[in-house]
Amino acid sequence: MAGPTTGERTPRGERRPESSGPPPLRRLLRRHLRTIVVLAIALAFLGCGAFWLLYGSDLVRAEKVSVSGTRVLTPEQVREAADVPLGKPLISVDTDAVASRVSRKLPRIDTVDVERSWPHGITLKVTERTPVLLVQKGGKFIEVDDEGVRFATVSRAPEGVPALELDLSRSGSAAASLRRFGEARLVREAVRVAGAVPGSVARLTRTVKVRSYDDISLELKDGRTVAWGSSEAGAAKGRTLTALMKAAPRARHFDVSVPTAPASSGS
Incomplete structure (x- = not known):
C-alpha cells in the first residue's frame, strides 16, 4: 500500500493541528454542570433572602388597617370586627379569615374585599347593605x-x-x-x-x-x-x-x- 504523499507528510518535529470542530462531549457536560451548580446556589440564596424578608424581617409586617366604603358603620367598628393580627408578617395574614370575621360580626356589610397594601398595610373595602x-x-x-x-x-x-x-x-x-x-x-x-x-x-x-x-x-x-x-x-x-x-x-x-x-x- 502506498504511503502518504509528499503533500500529506508532516515535517518531523511538528504536530498536526487540532481540529477546529466542537469541544468533546465530556467538556460540554462539565461546563453545563458548573453553570447549573452556580445557578442553584444563587437561587438558594435568593430564596432564603426572600423568605427572611417576608417572614423574618420587620420590613413587611402588618402595622395598620385602612377602611373605606362605610356609611352607617364607622371604620373603627370594621377594624374591630376584622381583628387583623398586627405585628405579624404581612404575608401570613389570612385575608379570607379576615373577610369572614367582618361578614359574620357585621351583618350590615354586604361585601368586603381584603387586600395587602405593601409593605405595612391591610386594606378593607366594604359595601354596606341598603334598606329598601x-x-x-x-x-x-x-x-x-x-x-x-x-x-x-x-x-x-x-x-x-x-x-x-x-x-x-x-x-x-x-x-x-x-x-x-x-x-x-x-x-x-x-x-x-x-x-x-x-x-x-x-x-x-x-x-x-x-x-x-x-x-x-x-x-x-x-x-x-x-x-x-x-x-x-x-x-x-x-x-x-x-x-x-x-x-x-x-x-x-x-x-x-x-x-x-x-x-x-x-x-
Whole structure:
C-alpha cells in the first residue's frame, strides 16, 4: 500500500493541528454542570433572602388597617370586627379569615374585599347593605335589603324607606299563599315590588302591604293606594302607573295588577 504523499507528510518535529470542530462531549457536560451548580446556589440564596424578608424581617409586617366604603358603620367598628393580627408578617395574614370575621360580626356589610397594601398595610373595602323596606317590631325597625335579607335593627326609621306590612291571614287565600311560598319568599316578592316602583312614586310610598303572593299593594303618604298584584311584570306596571297618575291626577286608587288593563277610581 502506498504511503502518504509528499503533500500529506508532516515535517518531523511538528504536530498536526487540532481540529477546529466542537469541544468533546465530556467538556460540554462539565461546563453545563458548573453553570447549573452556580445557578442553584444563587437561587438558594435568593430564596432564603426572600423568605427572611417576608417572614423574618420587620420590613413587611402588618402595622395598620385602612377602611373605606362605610356609611352607617364607622371604620373603627370594621377594624374591630376584622381583628387583623398586627405585628405579624404581612404575608401570613389570612385575608379570607379576615373577610369572614367582618361578614359574620357585621351583618350590615354586604361585601368586603381584603387586600395587602405593601409593605405595612391591610386594606378593607366594604359595601354596606341598603334598606329598601322596614319591618316594625316592638317599637324598633328591622331593615330589609334588596335581597330580602333582614340585616339590622334600628331604633329610628331611616328617612324615605317604606314600611313592610305582612297582612298574612291564617285562613283563606292568604293562608294558602303563606303555606305555599313561606314568609321569606313573600318578603322577597315585596322587595321586588319596591324595586320596580317608579322613583316619583317610591318617594311617596309609606307602606308596601303583602296579603298574598299576587296581592301586594302600596299606600302613599297622601292616602292614595295602588293595587300592584304580584311582583311579575314590574317594569310594565311601573310605566303604566306613571301614565295613569298623570291621566287621573285626582284619583285616590290605582290598579295596575293587570298592566294592559289599568284602572283608577275616587277623586
